[in-house]
Amino acid sequence: MATARVPLVDYLVLEPEPHLVANECTNCGARFFDRRNACARCGSTDFKPVPVAGAGELRAFTIVHRAAPGIPVPFVSAIVKTDDGTWVRSNVVNCDPTPEAVELGMRVRLTTHPIGTDDDGTEAVAFGYEPA
Amino acid sequence: MTAQISPDSVWVLGAHMNRFARYADRDLIDLASESAMSALADGEVTVDDVDVLACGALFQASGAVGQRIQKQIGQTGVPVYNVANACATGATAIRTVIMAIKSGEAQIGLAVGAEQMGKMGLLGGGATKKEKKVFEPSGRYGAVTGVDGHLGTETMPGVFAQAGMAYAHDHDGVGFEQFARVAYKNHLHSTLNPLAQYQKEFSMDEIMESPMMSYPNTLLMCCPTGDGAAAVVLVSGERLASMPAHVRKRAVKVSASVLTSDPFTEDCQVQPDVNTLTRNAASQAYEAAGVGPEDLDLVELHDCFATAELIHYDNLRLCSPGGAGAFIDSGGPFRDGTTPVNVSGGLISKGHPIGATGVANVYEITTHLRGEAGDRQVEGATVGLAHVIGLASACGVHILEKAAA
Numbered sequence: 001m002a003t004a005r006v007p008l009v010d011y012l013v014l015e016p017e018p019h020l021v022a023n024e025c026t027n028c029g030a031r032f033f034d035r036r037n038a039c040a041r042c043g044s045t046d047f048k049p050v051p052v053a054g055a056g057e058l059r060a061f062t063i064v065h066r067a068a069p070g071i072p073v074p075f076v077s078a079i080v081k082t083d084d085g086t087w088v089r090s091n092v093v094n095c096d097p098t099p100e101a102v103e104l105g106m107r108v109r110l111t112t113h114p115i116g117t118d119d120d121g122t123e124a125v126a127f128g129y130e131p132a
Numbered sequence: 133m134t135a136q137i138s139p140d141s142v143w144v145l146g147a148h149m150n151r152f153a154r155y156a157d158r159d160l161i162d163l164a165s166e167s168a169m170s171a172l173a174d175g176e177v178t179v180d181d182v183d184v185l186a187c188g189a190l191f192q193a194s195g196a197v198g199q200r201i202q203k204q205i206g207q208t209g210v211p212v213y214n215v216a217n218a219c220a221t222g223a224t225a226i227r228t229v230i231m232a233i234k235s236g237e238a239q240i241g242l243a244v245g246a247e248q249m250g251k252m253g254l255l256g257g258g259a260t261k262k263e264k265k266v267f268e269p270s271g272r273y274g275a276v277t278g279v280d281g282h283l284g285t286e287t288m289p290g291v292f293a294q295a296g297m298a299y300a301h302d303h304d305g306v307g308f309e310q311f312a313r314v315a316y317k318n319h320l321h322s323t324l325n326p327l328a329q330y331q332k333e334f335s336m337d338e339i340m341e342s343p344m345m346s347y348p349n350t351l352l353m354c355c356p357t358g359d360g361a362a363a364v365v366l367v368s369g370e371r372l373a374s375m376p377a378h379v380r381k382r383a384v385k386v387s388a389s390v391l392t393s394d395p396f397t398e399d400c401q402v403q404p405d406v407n408t409l410t411r412n413a414a415s416q417a418y419e420a421a422g423v424g425p426e427d428l429d430l431v432e433l434h435d436c437f438a439t440a441e442l443i444h445y446d447n448l449r450l451c452s453p454g455g456a457g458a459f460i461d462s463g464g465p466f467r468d469g470t471t472p473v474n475v476s477g478g479l480i481s482k483g484h485p486i487g488a489t490g491v492a493n494v495y496e497i498t499t500h501l502r503g504e505a506g507d508r509q510v511e512g513a514t515v516g517l518a519h520v521i522g523l524a525s526a527c528g529v530h531i532l533e534k535a536a537a
Contacts, residue, residue: 006267010274032401034272041396059301062293063347064285068258071281077290079403089284089402099347104301115282118267126282
C-alpha cells in the first residue's frame with residue numbers, strides 16, 4: 001500500500017502534478033495563499049482559486065546558518081517571483097547553500113520533497129525551488 | 133535653520149537614556165523610572181506637571197508598565213497609554229504624547245520606552261505545533277507542521293537579509309562588502325558613545341569573518357539584545373513660551389511626527405515590505421517639516437541589521453535612487469560624511485532594547501541639536517531625523533530642529 005501523503009500547506013496541491021494554488025481576488029487580481037476575510041488591496045470579498053506558475057526567478061535569498069532548535073542548517077531561504085507574477089516564499093533546494101552557488105536573478109522551478117512522517121505513517125510533503 | 137516657538141508647535145523639553153547594557157541587578161521598572169525622572173529633571177519640570185504618560189515596553193505590553201512607573205515616580209492620576217508596535221513601540225509612545233498635546237488635552241507629556249531582554253538570542257522563527265505528531269492542517273495556510281525552515285526563514289537576521297538582497301537584485305553595486313561596511317561604520321561610531329552597549333571598533337575582515345547568521349548578515353552585522361530605557365518630556369509651544377530663556381534655548385522642536393503602516397504591495401504577502409511604509413513616512417515627514425533630506429545634519433535610522441540600514445539610505449532619500457551601495461562606499465553616512473547616519477553606533481552597536489529604541493534615537497538627535505553630545509557631537513547640527521520600523525509593519529519618523537537662539 002502506498003504511503004499516505006499530505007501537503008505541508010493547503011496551497012500546495014500534489015496531484016496530478018505538484019503546483020501551488022492561490023486565492024485570487026476576482027475584482028483586482030491580487031493573489032494570496034492564506035484563508036481570506038477580504039482583499040488587502042481592494043476590500044472585495046470574492047476570490048477564486050488559480051494555479052500558480054511553477055517556473056520563476058529568484059528575487060532574494062538568504063543562507064540561514066542560525067535557526068531555532070530542530071531546524072537543520074544551513075539552508076537557502078528564497079523569495080521567488082513566478083512567471084505569472086506571483087510572489088512565493090520557500091527554500092532553494094538541490095543547490096549548494098553557498099553564495100557562490102546561489103545567484104540573484106537565477107531561473108528556478110517548483111519541486112517537492114518529503115519532510116517527515118507522523119505517528120500514523122502519513123508523509124508530509126513540502127515544496128521548494130531548484131535551479132532550472 | 134532654527135525654529136521659532138509657535139503656540140501650536142510641540143517641543144522636546146527634556147530627554148534621557150541610560151546606557152544600553154545587560155542589567156542583572158535592576159528590573160525594567162528601575163530602568164524606566166530612572167530615565168523618566170532624569171528626563172523630567174532635564175526639562176526642569178516635575179511629575180506633577182505631566183498631563184499624560186505614554187509607555188512602550190514590547191515584551192511586557194500587557195504588564196501595565198506605565199502605571200508601574202507611576203507607582204515609583206508619582207501616582208498623579210493622569211491618563212496612561214501603554215503602547216505596543218513591534219520595534220516602532222518607542223516612537224509610537226512619543227507620537228501618542230504628541231497627539232495628546234496637539235489635540236489640546238495636554239500641555240506637557242512624558243513618553244517612556246523600556247525593555248529588558250537580557251541574552252534573549254535569536255528572535256523570530258521556530259514556531260512548532262503540538263507534540264503528538266499527527267499531520268492535520270490548521271491555521272490560515274492549512275499547515276500540518278511548522279513551516280519555518282521548510283518554506284523559507286522566519287528569523288529576523290534572515291528576513292532582513294532578504295530585504296537587503298532584494299535591493300541588491302534590483303540595483304548595482306550592492307553586495308556583502310557594502311553591507312559589511314555599514315556595520316564597520318556603526319561599530320566605529322560607537323567608540324565615541326559612552327551610552328552604547330558595545331564600544332569597540334572591528335575591522336572589515338573581522339566583520340566579514342565573524343560567524344555567519346544569515347547570509348549576508350554575520351554576527352557583527354546584527355544588533356544585540358539587551359536592557360535599557362529612554363524617556364522624553366514633550367511640551368506645547370504655548371507652554372514653552374512661558375518658560376525661562378535657558379529652558380527655551382535647550383528645547384528642540386518636533387517639526388514632524390509621522391507613523392505609517394505598510395500599504396498593499398504584491399510581494400508583501402511573502403516578505404515584509406519594509407520599504408514602502410518607510411518611503412511614505414519620509415515623504416510625509418519632509419513635507420510636514422518643510423525640510424528635505426539634503427537639510428539633515430544627522431540621521432538615526434533603524435539598523436537592526438546591516439542589510440536594513442543600507443536600504444533605508446534609499447528609502448529616506450539620503451542617496452540617489454538605487455545608489456545606496458555607492459553612498460556607503462563613498463563614506464557619505466560616516467560621521468565626517470555628507471549625511472552622518474547612526475553616529476550613536478546604531479542598533480548594531482549601541483543596542484536595541486526594543487521598547488527603548490524609538491525614544492533613544494530621539495534622545496540622540498536632541499542631544500546633538502543641543503550641542504551636548506560630547507565626543508560624538510556632530511558640530512553645528514540644527515536638523516536631524518529619527519527613524520524606526522517594526523515588522524508587521526509600523527514605521528515612525530520624527531524630524532527635530534534646534535531652537536532659535
